[in-house]
Amino acid sequence: MAARRTPSTRATINDVAARAGVSRGTVSRVLNSEVYVSEAARTAVEAAIHEVGYVRNAAARNLVTRRSQAVGLIVHEPHSLFLEDPNIGSILLGINSALSEADYQLVSLVIDSDRDIARVAEYLTGGFVDGVVIISARAGDPIGHVIAESGIPAAFVGHPIDIEGIPYVGIDNRSAARAITERLMATGRRRIGMIAAGLDRDSGQDRLAGFTEALGDRFDAELVVEVPLYSYGSGVDGMRVLLETRPDLDGVFAASDALAAGALDVLREAGxxxxxxxxxxxxxxSAWAVRTQPPLSTVHQPAGALGRRAAELVLAQLRGEDVGLGGTFLDTAIVWRASA
Amino acid sequence: MAARRTPSTRATINDVAARAGVSRGTVSRVLNSEVYVSEAARTAVEAAIHEVGYVRNAAARNLVTRRSQAVGLIVHEPHSLFLEDPNIGSILLGINSALSEADYQLVSLVIDSDRDIARVAEYLTGGFVDGVVIISARAGDPIGHVIAESGIPAAFVGHPIDIEGIPYVGIDNRSAARAITERLMATGRRRIGMIAAGLDRDSGQDRLAGFTEALGDRFDAELVVEVPLYSYGSGVDGMRVLLETRPDLDGVFAASDALAAGALDVLREAGxxxxxxxxxxxxxxSAWAVRTQPPLSTVHQPAGALGRRAAELVLAQLRGEDVGLGGTFLDTAIVWRASA
DNA sequence: GCGACTTCTGTGAACGCTCCCAGTTCGGGC
DNA sequence: GCCCGAACTGGGAGCGTTCACAGAAGTCGC
Incomplete structure (x- = not known):
């Protein structure tokens, strides 16, 4: 019985069985709370587990069950955006609470460099997780393709442009953008500009399309400025450009609150x-909206619900249900504050 | 050879071996890029891997190697704080980059409800991760104790009050608070108040202690107000209280930028x-500091470096090095902007 | 008293890897 | 021609579980 390799100090199911005077099988039955275990055996096993300090070896279990009871969340954001995007936290908590209720563990994987991509891909396909939620993927994202090919149950939050075969949840950006632009027009504004961002994703394109639609004949391409990020800094840059090309504008639709906050400071500076x-x-x-002076009128995005819904889509697939491939769109609402 | 259970559609190392006309052992050697593999065997195996679409089963590998090449990050924050704390993102990226370089995968686990605690504990002790970084643990945190007892390599970012035996990295809050208070006094302020928060952690207590120390004889307990969170909302509340009890104050030290931002809006309202x-x-x-009007003078906290250092402490333990149990303190710097 | 259940238990056989040992082959050096 | 070490390969054993099956013991109705 002498151990030939590392003595492996950790207690195994066999140690528990020996201590409790029962067999492996019975211990396993207790561990998985199956029926057909006598009360005496159960208590003996539970005591033994406590005495030897046993914790189940996840690797051994996963190997035979082929499941890990974990779902991954992939966050693939450039540095600055990740730090600023206020929605990510809410989405994450929404996902976590749905998974938690189903007794799945959420594990978040961030991709921050090219090195990370291969490692994360291996982590996902290697069986560390049973499913995956991807947020803010963008066109050409290699991780999205790895997942699509591997057939692992997945769901996107926000629609990636070029990946088919994976369900997603999002909001109807076009309608929301149209609605808030119309409301802005209804306040009497006539020369309305837009600071657009994220045009490499559907969401960004749809916000622009909604804006264009709302303006109809009045649309003037000169009044649209495109910036690279949904950030405060981009808002500053975008607003400066707009003010320079069209100093006569009397309304601005910024594609995010962060952009609007940047724009606001530039407007203030410009008097x-x-x-x-x-x-x-x-x-x-987002948190931005209520902290600017004046607070921002904006589109309320149900971030927590988006996350929860995406997690539920993955869980449904894990249960073997057919969830279809289309998108699920959750409702937005316009919040009218003092900035317009 | 007929499979008796689920057909298990996934290719195994045996399939690769058969295809390449070599043995399991040789395939494994190629997989782990060991020496003593002939060029012919290597190319044959690589081709076979590609042909059968083989990906290594992580569970089987972990079972025998007793390692997972993953390190956990535990985020245990109440809802609102998690969403607002701008440092968490930077810390996370710092940790990720250090782990990434060492070819470890970072997996973040959030604890958001009591249900989560037991599950996360099982996840950690079950062997899903080789080590763990804990941020913002607080007194009595059960996860901290689970980790301390399990002996899994760990490091804290920020010092927990009641857990010994685990190294940590942090900043010298007391000195930093003293320094910025002194600078504030040097601008001629005489009745300086403080909005204190997080007094259930060392960090919060130290900031208060540093403030008290700097004031010396001039300290007046009436000028300190304690609020529950490091948030904008708490800043609003705290400042209102301060203004009411001591309308004559001419300086305020807020224990975080978010608090300061809230305080600033109240001060503006009050004229x-x-x-x-x-x-x-x-x-x-934080991001707050540069976006208020006027921008805030504040203490720069090296968040990314804190994360990186904590990850390095875990990696060192994984290599079997002795890292000691004390704390590592990274330097802060005062950033002087327009608010004082 | 016997068969048919129900309840409970033990054990062999995987799961898919890595590790290690025992070979086998090959090229020099004497 | 022989020996020896280096280079390479194959395969048994084992990691710690779960699963399926066989069987033991107890209960019940007739």
Whole structure:
């Protein structure tokens, strides 16, 4: 019985069995709370587990069950955006609570460099997780393709442009953008500009399309400026450009609250009063929106619900249900504050 | 050879071996890039891997190697704080980059409800991770104790009050608070208040202690207000209380930038000009600091470096090195902006 | 008193890897 | 021609579980 390799100090199911005077099988039955275990055996096993300090070896279990009871969340954001995007936290908590209720463990994997991509792909396909939720994937994202090919149950939050075969949840960006632009027009604004971002994703394109639609004949391409990120800094840059090309504008739709916050500071610097001279609206209803002066009118995005729904899509697939491949769109609401 | 159970569609190392016309052992050697593999065998195996679409089963590997090449990050924050704390993102990226370089996978586990605690504990002790970094643990945190007892290599970011035996990295909150308070005094302020938070952790207590120390004889307990969270909302509440009890104050040290941002809005509402009437300083040098009007003078916290250092402490333990049990303190710097 | 259940238990056989030992082959050096 | 070490390969054993099956013991109705 002498151990030939490392003595392996950890207690195994056999140690528990020996201590409790029963067999492996019975211990396993107790561990998995199956029926057909006598009360005496159960208590003896439970005591033994406590005495030898046993904890189940996950690797051995996963090997035979082919499941890990874990679901991955892939966050693939450039540095700055990840730090700023206020929705990610809410989405994450929504996912976590849905998984938690189903007794699945959420494990978040961040991709921050090219090195990370291969490692994460291996982690996912290697069986560490049973399913995966991907947020903010973008066109050409290699991880998305790895997942699509591997056939692991998955769901996107937000629709990636070029990956088919995976369900997703999102909001109807186009309608929301159209609605808030219309409301802005209804306040009497006539020369409305837009700071657009994220045009490499559906979400960004749809916000722009909704804006265009709302303006109809009045649309003027000169009043749209495209910036690279949904960030405060991009908002500053975008607003400067807009003010320079069209100093006569009287309304601005920023594609995110962070952009709007940046735009607001530029307007203030330029001596334009908001909302008296220029009406300004954002998108997201993030923490930003209530902290600017004046607070922002914006589109409320149900971030927590988005996460929860995506997690539920993965769980349903794990139960073997057919969830279809289309998108699920959750409702947005316009929040009218003082900035427009 | 007929499979008796589920057909198990996935290719195994045996399939690869058969295809390449070599043995399991040789395939394994190629997989782990060991020496003593002939060029012919290597190319044959690589081709076979590609042909059968083989990916290594992590569970089987972990079972025999007793390692997972993964390190956990435990985030245990109440809802609101988690969403607001701007440092968490930077810490996370710091940890990730250090682990990534050492070819370890970071998996983040969030604890958001009591249900989560037991599951996360099982996940950690079950062998899913080789080590763990804990951020923002607080007194009595059960996860901290589970980790301490299990003996799994770990490191804290920020010092927990009641857990010994685990190394940690942090900043010298007391010195930093003293320094910024002194700078505030040097601008001629005489009645300086403080909005204190997080007094259930060392960090919060130390910031208060540093403030008290700097004031010396001039310290006046009436000028300190304690709030529950490091949040914008708490800053609003705290500042209202301070203004009511001591309308004559001319300086405020807020224990975080978020608190300071809340305080700033209250001061503005009350018609006090910052910095003319009241000098205001924060703590963290977060995204908040540069976006208030005026931008905040504050203490720069090296969040990314904190994360990186904590990860390195775990990696060192994984290599079998002795890292000691004390704390590592990284330097802070005062950033002087317009608010004081 | 016997068969048919129900309840409970033990054990062999995987799961898919890595590790290690025992070969086998090959090329020099004497 | 022989020996020896280096280079390479195959395969048995084992990691710690779960699963399926066989069987033991107890209960019940007739």
């Amino acid at each position: 334009r009063s908001v909302p008296a001279d220029v009406g300004l609206v954002g998108f997201d209803d | 006090r000009s910052v910095p003319a009437d009241v000098g205001l300083v924060g703590f963290d040098d």
